[in-house]
Amino acid sequence: MATKYKQYVDRMLEAEKDLFDEFKKIHDAYSEKQDELQSAYNEKGAKVLEVLNEWENKLCSQSEKGGYGSFTPKLAEKFREEIKKHFPYIDHIGIQVSYAPVEIPSTDAFTLKRIDLS
Numbered sequence: 001m002a003t004k005y006k007q008y009v010d011r012m013l014e015a016e017k018d019l020f021d022e023f024k025k026i027h028d029a030y031s032e033k034q035d036e037l038q039s040a041y042n043e044k045g046a047k048v049l050e051v052l053n054e055w056e057n058k059l060c061s062q063s064e065k066g067g068y069g070s071f072t073p074k075l076a077e078k079f080r081e082e083i084k085k086h087f088p089y090i091d092h093i094g095i096q097v098s099y100a101p102v103e104i105p106s107t108d109a110f111t112l113k114r115i116d117l118s
Helices: 004-015 017-030 036-066 069-086
Strands: none
Touching: 004 017, 004 036, 004 069, 017 036, 036 069
């Protein structure tokens, strides 16, 4: 029998099958073209994150009822790690990409002052 967090992941993926099937398509394309698809990935991923948070809260609230509230952070982490097995780039949702030019300071602007030790 699978552990509780794995059961919750499986139940979530089944309950929201259409959403996760659609997200899987863009997730797979994103793995190859991250810069081009970041905004579309963020848009689709926002709904996915809402569902993940909802199911994570369900899982952790069940744990707290049993008196094991101190293990909730570890349980949530295991839940997220299980999700990453299905969607390795899940943590890339929400990344903002900007291509602002970077100024490189000239070497003339930096000088060291000599200390007179005499």
